[in-house]
Amino acid sequence: MYGERRQRLWDLLVIGIVMVYILLPMVVLVEYAFAEKWYAYQLYPSQWGLKWFSWVFKHHDTRMAFLYSYTLAPLVMLTTLALCIPAGYVLGTKRTKLSIFTENLVNMNMALPVIVIGIGLLPLYTRLGLLGNYWALIPAHMIGAIPYTLRSVTAAFMQVPRDLEEAARVLGATKLQVIRKVYIPITWRGILAGGIFAFSWSLNEFILTLLLGAPAVKTLPIAIYEYVGGYYLTPQPAAALSIFILLPSIAIALFFEKYLQVSLGLGGG
Amino acid sequence: MARIVLKDILKKYGKVVAADIPHLEIKDGEFFGLLGPSGSGKTTTLRIIAGLTRPDKGRVYIGDEDITEVPPEKRNLGMVFQSWALFPHLTVFENIAFGLRLRKLPEDEIRKRIKWATELLQISELLNRYPWQLSGGQQQRVAVARAIVLYPRALLFDEPLSNLDAKLREQVRFELRKLQKDLKITSVYVTHDQTEAFAICDRIAIMNQGRIQQIGTPEEIYSKPRTKFVAEFIGITRFIEGRVDEIVDESNGLIRVITDDGLEIISWGDLDRITKGSKVYVAVRPDFISLVSRKTEEPNVFKAVVEMATYVGDVMDYEIRIGNWRLRFKTSPTHKFTVGQEIYVKLHKEKLIAILA
Numbered sequence: 001m002y003g004e005r006r007q008r009l010w011d012l013l014v015i016g017i018v019m020v021y022i023l024l025p026m027v028v029l030v031e032y033a034f035a036e037k038w039y040a041y042q043l044y045p046s047q048w049g050l051k052w053f054s055w056v057f058k059h060h061d062t063r064m065a066f067l068y069s070y071t072l073a074p075l076v077m078l079t080t081l082a083l084c085i086p087a088g089y090v091l092g093t094k095r096t097k098l099s100i101f102t103e104n105l106v107n108m109n110m111a112l113p114v115i116v117i118g119i120g121l122l123p124l125y126t127r128l129g130l131l132g133n134y135w136a137l138i139p140a141h142m143i144g145a146i147p148y149t150l151r152s153v154t155a156a157f158m159q160v161p162r163d164l165e166e167a168a169r170v171l172g173a174t175k176l177q178v179i180r181k182v183y184i185p186i187t188w189r190g191i192l193a194g195g196i197f198a199f200s201w202s203l204n205e206f207i208l209t210l211l212l213g214a215p216a217v218k219t220l221p222i223a224i225y226e227y228v229g230g231y232y233l234t235p236q237p238a239a240a241l242s243i244f245i246l247l248p249s250i251a252i253a254l255f256f257e258k259y260l261q262v263s264l265g266l267g268g269g
Numbered sequence: 270m271a272r273i274v275l276k277d278i279l280k281k282y283g284k285v286v287a288a289d290i291p292h293l294e295i296k297d298g299e300f301f302g303l304l305g306p307s308g309s310g311k312t313t314t315l316r317i318i319a320g321l322t323r324p325d326k327g328r329v330y331i332g333d334e335d336i337t338e339v340p341p342e343k344r345n346l347g348m349v350f351q352s353w354a355l356f357p358h359l360t361v362f363e364n365i366a367f368g369l370r371l372r373k374l375p376e377d378e379i380r381k382r383i384k385w386a387t388e389l390l391q392i393s394e395l396l397n398r399y400p401w402q403l404s405g406g407q408q409q410r411v412a413v414a415r416a417i418v419l420y421p422r423a424l425l426f427d428e429p430l431s432n433l434d435a436k437l438r439e440q441v442r443f444e445l446r447k448l449q450k451d452l453k454i455t456s457v458y459v460t461h462d463q464t465e466a467f468a469i470c471d472r473i474a475i476m477n478q479g480r481i482q483q484i485g486t487p488e489e490i491y492s493k494p495r496t497k498f499v500a501e502f503i504g505i506t507r508f509i510e511g512r513v514d515e516i517v518d519e520s521n522g523l524i525r526v527i528t529d530d531g532l533e534i535i536s537w538g539d540l541d542r543i544t545k546g547s548k549v550y551v552a553v554r555p556d557f558i559s560l561v562s563r564k565t566e567e568p569n570v571f572k573a574v575v576e577m578a579t580y581v582g583d584v585m586d587y588e589i590r591i592g593n594w595r596l597r598f599k600t601s602p603t604h605k606f607t608v609g610q611e612i613y614v615k616l617h618k619e620k621l622i623a624i625l626a
Contacts, residue, residue, distance in 0.1 A: 163354035166321050169341040170348040171368035171419070177342075181367075185358040 029246065032239035052240035062241065065223035068134065069203060069245075072219065076141040076202035077195045083142070084149045084194060089179055091150070092157025093165070103154065110147040117143055118211040125212050132216030140208045145201040149194035156190025157183060196252050203245055220245055271332030271422050272297045273318060273455060278327035280313055286479040287313040288324070293474065293481065295423075298453045300446065302470030304460055306502070310479035311459045315425050318457060320344050331422055342371075347416030347454075351428040353408045355400035355415075361387075362396040365415045372419075386414040389448070406437050413445070417452065424449070424456040430465060442468045463503055467491075475499045495539070497624050500552040508550040509534060509594045510626070513543060524623060526551055530592045534616065535568045538623035548626040555586075555599040557620040561613045569616040573598075575606045589614065 031038070033052060035045035056062045091099045109117075121140060130136035160183055168178045184191065206221040214222055220241060227238035273295040280288040288310040295301040303311035316322035318329060320341035328337045336344055355364050365386060369379045387393045390410040400408060409429060416424055426445075430438045446469045449456050460466050466473050467487040475482045475490060475498075483495045494500035497508065511526040517535060524538045526549055536551045543549060561570055576595065577588035585605060587598045589612070598614065606612055 161352065161354070163350045163352050164356060166319075166341075167348065167350055167354035168356075168367070169321065170319055170344075170346055170425075171415070172342045172345075172371040173367075174340075174342055177371065182356060186356075 026246070029239050029242055032235050033243050035236065052236045056237045056240050061218060061226075062223050062237075065218050065220050065241075066244070068217055069220040072134075072137060072141065073199045073202040075138055076145055077199040079138055080142050080145045080149045080198035081153075081191065081195050084146060084153045085179070085184070085191060088150055088153030088157050088194075089183060092154040093160075093162070106147045106150055109143070114144060114207045118208050121208065122211055131212060132214075134213070134217050137209060137213050137217060140212050141202040141205050142198075144205060144208065145198035148197035148201060152190050152194035152197060153187070156187035156194075159190075160186050193256065196256070200249060200252055203248060271455060272299075273423055273457065274330040275314070275317070276328045276330070278314075278317060278324045278329070280310075280317065280322060280324045280479075286310075288317065289479045290314065290327070290481060293484075295455060295457060296472075297455055300449050300456045300458065300469060300471045302458045302460065302466040302473035303476060304463060304466040304473050304502075305476035306461060308478075309476040311461075311476045312427060313479070314476070315427055315457055315459045318423075319346055319348055319425055345419065345422050346425055347419055347421035347423070348425040349409075349412045349416050349427065349429040351431055353412035353429070353432075355403075355408055355411055357400055359399075360396065361392065361398050361400070361403070361411050364400070364411055365418055367415065368419045382418045383414075386418045389417075390414045405433050406441065409433065409441065413448070417448075417454070421454065424454050426456065426458040426460075428460055431460070431462070438465070439468075445469060475502060477502075492620075492622075493539070494552065494622060494624065497550050497552075497626070500550075500622060500624055504554050505597050507553050507594070507596045509553060509591075509596075510548075510550055513538070513545050513547045513549055513623070516540065516545060521619070523618060524549075526623060528592065528594070532571070532592050532594075533568065534621065535618040536616075536621035536623045537619055539625075542625050543623060549623040550626055552622040552624060553596050553616060554620075555597045557617050558596065558598045558614050559617070560600060560604065561615045564613055567615070569618055569621075571614060571616070573612050573614050575608055575610045575612060578606060578608055 031045060034048045034050070036049040036051045037047035038045035091103055121143075125131050125136065125140075128136075164182050164186070165178050168182045169175075173181060204221065205219070206225070209217070209219050210222055210225075213219070218226070224238045224241045224245075227234045227241070275290050275293040277292075278288055278290040279286070293314075303314055305311045313322055317324050320336070320339060324337070328335055330336065331344070331346075356367065359367065362383060365383050366379050369382060374382075383396075384393070387396065390413055392407060392410045392414060395403060395407060395411070400411070403411065409432075412429065429445075430441055433441060442465060449469075458466065458469055470487065472484060472486055473490055474484045477498050483490060483499045485493070490499065491503055494503060500506050500508075509526070509528060509532070511528040511532070511534065513524050514527045514533070515525045517523040517525050519540065522537050522540050523535055524540075524543065526534045526536055528534070534551055536549075538549065564570060564572060571591045573589040573591045573596075575587055576590050579586040580602065583602070584599045585602050587600070587606065589596055589598050591614070
């Protein structure tokens with residue numbers, strides 16, 4: 001009996017540590033974002049409100065950051081999908097040596113530090129005169145997004161039996177019609193998951209945007225960073241802004257769990 | 270509806286010959302079988318007809334049209350796959366309508382054709398279901414319906430019954446044959462199952478290692494196999510090796526074969542290919558052997574020893590030995606012999622088949 005109770009306590013402790021780890025930063029973030037009065041001796045704020053939200057929106061830079069972030073993310077999602085759907089079809093259905101090599105190369109890119117890619121792109125962008133160009137950030141964001149999206153889309157395509165493609169061909173479908181009428185309707189979950197990966201990658205992207213876009217184009221992560229990384233520390237507006245990156249992320253996670261029935265980590269179709 | 274002709278077809282995968290067919294003609298309205306073990310090239314041949322595999326060399330004709338360069342979607346063929354390949358995201362109705370919609374047929378024509386096909390295959394009540402809600406037998410019918418609504422020039426079947434259980438398979442065999450005869454569509458049927466090919470097909474090509482060994486009606490293939498492979502592949506066949514000693518009866522093709530261990534056997538043989546002195550295999554099947562009560566002076570009567578006895582319900586299945594040769598032999602269960610028992614058997618000379626070694 002005694003041993004069983006001790007075991008349960010032990011389980012709770014372990015789970016508790018994990019929970020604290022995951023939730024603590026978010027709790028602090030929410031507290032800072034919504035705190036209007038909070039003295040150092042208090043455990044939590046004495047007055048809550050949206051003061052910091054209206055404060056950040058007064059700044060033109062911040063408003064532009066919103067515009068940039070929330071237009072870049074869907075654009076990056078669409079362009080990444082436009083590339084990854086045909087590429088995923090090739091990699092997923094034709095398992096040649098070249099396919100597997102490409103896949104390994106792309107996967108390697110996932111492990112590559114983004115700063116390395118940034119340093120590679122910086123002189124290129126400088127030479128092409130693309131520094132600070134909003135549109136030029138789309139391909140930059142795609143570099144980081146492609147491995148995740150491509151993996152998800154390829155995995156989805158791989159699960160479609162080859163017979164279906166051949167049956168469709170014999171029934172009169174061209175190669176393009178096979179992709180449109182067979183592969184996409186069957187793999188839409190994996191494609192959507194891949195699109196969402198690209199969306200959230202772009203929303204979170206910091207280093208490449210800082211190197212190639214700033215100071216002309218500043219997205220939300222850069223705006224947030226400037227509130228805490230400059231000469232003065234203002235965690236409250238930074239926290240308020242962070243909510244706008246946190247919320248879509250939570251929405252995406254819930255969406256994955258509920259409707260796609262795939263875990264974010266697996267990303268299959 | 271038309272005949273299908275393959276000419277000088279060659280398909281290799283690396284160094285392996287997947288199909289090497291100098292000439293094959295499938296007649297208009299015929300139910301034609303491609304029979305062989307796995308890897309014999311039968312599926313490759315079917316896929317070449319469908320346009321799913323490109324031959325390295327040779328031409329494919331349907332009717333008088335050379336379709337070698339025509340992509341599969343423009344060949345207007347119907348194909349039923351081993352897995353049936355129903356689209357999981359579409360209902361039965363939309364699965365069958367798939368090809369019709371691609372051809373942009375008017376909606377009432379689509380409905381009319383689907384009504385015709387589903388009534389023919391008795392699946393009218395399944396139209397709103399999804400493939401995963403269907404049994405194997407139902408899926409197979411939907412796959413056939415999907416192929417025939419296009420009024421294809423020919424139907425291609427790639428082992429369409431191998432995923433069904435044995436009882437259902439037998440029933441569907443006869444239905445398929447009846448359907449094909451009613452529609453009179455030239456059909457090619459790939460299978461590794463001899464019984465299935467025999468029950469369904471008008472003519473059969475036996476394939477091995479990418480090459481056609483023999484083409485003929487089921488009767489011809491069974492009773493007059495031309496190669497050892499064909500004889501071995503069809504039925505339960507054992508061989509007795511020997512040399513032709515004498516042509517006994519030229520008009521009926523009877524020869525006397527003498528084995529190394531001194532057995533004298535009178536057998537049928539194809540005298541166009543076999544001459545005195547030829548080395549031959551005499552093919553013996555269970556139904557070529559019958560029981561006799563005692564040793565007589567008649568030819569082809571031998572003493573045999575029972576080596577193995579198996580009871581399989583309606584028959585007794587024996588392995589017997591004559592001299593050095595082991596044969597299979599079946600009797601009704603009323604004749605029960607024990608292992609080691611000596612019996613007398615007669616090999617029917619007009620059934621035995623001597624094949625050139």
